[in-house]
Amino acid sequence: MAGDAIDTAGESPCQSCGACCSYSENWPRFTIEDDAQLDLIPAQFVNARQSGMRCEGDRCSALSGKIGEATRCVVYAVRPEVCRTCQPGDAECAMARRRHGLPLIASAPPD
Template sequence: MIAETPMFDCQSCGACCSYSAEWPRFSTEDEADLAQIPEALVAADFSGMRCDGVRCAALTGEVGKHTACSIHPVRPDVCRICMPGDVECLTARAAFGL
């Protein structure tokens, strides 16, 4: 018997974007990539995304119900590497009881 992989819908979750203010850190982006992110959404020390508490300021909606990234096409690399169902995803989901 083959175990089924659960399906994760990022737009009804958002836990990874609300889990830790340390998570949305810039790492491998080049200057051109960073220039596309609205300055109002960048942390004061330019280390990553600005967070409201532990929630990324670019996240809209309600975690666990309906969410979206307001800058999805230009989101940082750390956001791109978090994949549905990976360790980071499951850790964040568990923190929200999802």
């Protein structure tokens, strides 16, 4: 598998990916956020049930750009916890990148 992974030492691959933000309409859900944190997310990006981010198909509405080329989160500073915990090279990242046909990311070794 190592031959199929890209090395990202010293750089964040997230801004040229976006796969995790376009994996499932059920993924960008709210879990441990309190009301004050949720109030910071602009209403147009929250789904009708107020249980997670609004999606267009499987893509989070707060994702801007083209998957696998150049992307950014327009609510990055106030994004939900589930978005904060997804890290380059982790299991969720790998699953999303596979779905979009992107090479896997070699995760950093633990400190």
